Amino acid sequence: MDNVADDLRSAGLRVTAARVAILDHVRSGNHLDAERIARGVRGSLGHVSTQAVYDALHALTKAGLLRRIEPAGSPARFESRVGDNHHHLVCRSCGEVADIDCVVGEAPCVEPSETHGYAVDEAEVVFWGVCPQCQAQAAGSGGGEPAQTESGG
Amino acid sequence: MDNVADDLRSAGLRVTAARVAILDHVRSGNHLDAERIARGVRGSLGHVSTQAVYDALHALTKAGLLRRIEPAGSPARFESRVGDNHHHLVCRSCGEVADIDCVVGEAPCVEPSETHGYAVDEAEVVFWGVCPQCQAQAAGSGGGEPAQTESGG
DNA sequence: TCAGTTTCTTGAATCATTCCAGTTTGTGGC
DNA sequence: GCCACAAACTGGAATGATTCAAGAAACTGA
Numbered sequence: 001m002d003n004v005a006d007d008l009r010s011a012g013l014r015v016t017a018a019r020v021a022i023l024d025h026v027r028s029g030n031h032l033d034a035e036r037i038a039r040g041v042r043g044s045l046g047h048v049s050t051q052a053v054y055d056a057l058h059a060l061t062k063a064g065l066l067r068r069i070e071p072a073g074s075p076a077r078f079e080s081r082v083g084d085n086h087h088h089l090v091c092r093s094c095g096e097v098a099d100i101d102c103v104v105g106e107a108p109c110v111e112p113s114e115t116h117g118y119a120v121d122e123a124e125v126v127f128w129g130v131c132p133q134c135q136a137q138a139a140g141s142g143g144g145e146p147a148q149t150e151s152g153g
Numbered sequence: 154m155d156n157v158a159d160d161l162r163s164a165g166l167r168v169t170a171a172r173v174a175i176l177d178h179v180r181s182g183n184h185l186d187a188e189r190i191a192r193g194v195r196g197s198l199g200h201v202s203t204q205a206v207y208d209a210l211h212a213l214t215k216a217g218l219l220r221r222i223e224p225a226g227s228p229a230r231f232e233s234r235v236g237d238n239h240h241h242l243v244c245r246s247c248g249e250v251a252d253i254d255c256v257v258g259e260a261p262c263v264e265p266s267e268t269h270g271y272a273v274d275e276a277e278v279v280f281w282g283v284c285p286q287c288q289a290q291a292a293g294s295g296g297g298e299p300a301q302t303e304s305g306g
Numbered sequence: 307t308c309a310g311t312t313t314c315t316t317g318a319a320t321c322a323t324t325c326c327a328g329t330t331t332g333t334g335g336c
Numbered sequence: 337g338c339c340a341c342a343a344a345c346t347g348g349a350a351t352g353a354t355t356c357a358a359g360a361a362a363c364t365g366a
Contacts, residue, residue: 052345089271098269116251117285118242126277130305132270206312
């Protein structure tokens with residue numbers, strides 16, 4: 001528990017109950033959105049304002065202790081695995097997010113063929129699919145309705 | 154111009170002035186957001202409700218005539234290049250989006266190392282950087298403030 | 307032209323997130 | 337342990353993108 005406080009300190013951030021709880025919460029249950037984090041933190045601290053949660057999340061993200069990911073069509077999520085440029089697997093049905101290690105080592109991902117003059121500093125890869133649970137549910141309900149299946153491309 | 158109407162028809166959509174104008178507009182100026190599209194369409198048709206624009210964009214996207222992209226932190230954008238699974242280059246400073254052909258052919262992009270049981274059907278790659286214009290501006294203003302530089306990973 | 311269905315209009319609502327002003331709390335020095 | 341300062345938190349309102357709802361208008365095929 002205390003290493004959380006330590007991490008905050010070494011990142012140059014003040015150690016407050018809210019921040020400790022938030023960081024701890026994100027570390028124990030990864031890829032949570034702001035609301036879920038707020039709820040969890042309130043469960044342990046009693047009361048924390050929404051604003052405090054957003055503020056802390058921004059501070060932690062800026063300090064490099066959290067990483068913010070934002071899959072299309074769902075609110076921002078936060079994860080504690082920072083530093084390695086891993087990628088994500090998002091379920092179209094339930095929105096669940098899973099981590100994936102860099103696809104082919106690392107170089108190919110960050111080396112676009114034409115940069116159009118852009119100064120590229122990061123490559124973000126998101127795989128879209130259906131998670132095992134939703135697959136099972138869809139199969140179990142006789143091929144029901146797996147939320148949205150836009151079949152984009 | 155009429156091939157737009159044709160495309161609508163062959164996609165099973167009714168041909169209305171709003172839809173023709175919207176599809177035409179997106180094709181001429183790519184990667185536009187809903188508001189910009191609405192403004193442009195109003196410029197040619199006089200008046201179109203915001204709702205009609207969103208509705209048409211959804212219909213066109215669902216029909217496969219448009220593709221919706223949603224870079225983190227900016228409103229949804231629409232592009233007319235569908236079918237090929239190309240990727241995108243997004244400017245951190247101004248939000249501008251550019252197309253990039255698939256990085257390494259196509260296979261590596263859609264083949265994550267571990268799928269965690271997910272049924273993966275699409276890989277989305279977004280390169281983050283700074284566009285030439287914003288680079289020039291930043292250099293011109295003596296290294297000013299290029300919006301946000303979160304230095305994520 | 308008629309009927310039926312789809313699409314558009316207007317207005318309000320929703321959701322995630324941010325802004326503001328004032329109070330509280332953590333931190334370092336004494 | 338106490339003080340002062342800056343950072344963090346509270347409560348409330350606001351913003352921006354998008355969606356919902358109900359009724360009017362337009363498109364399509366007969």
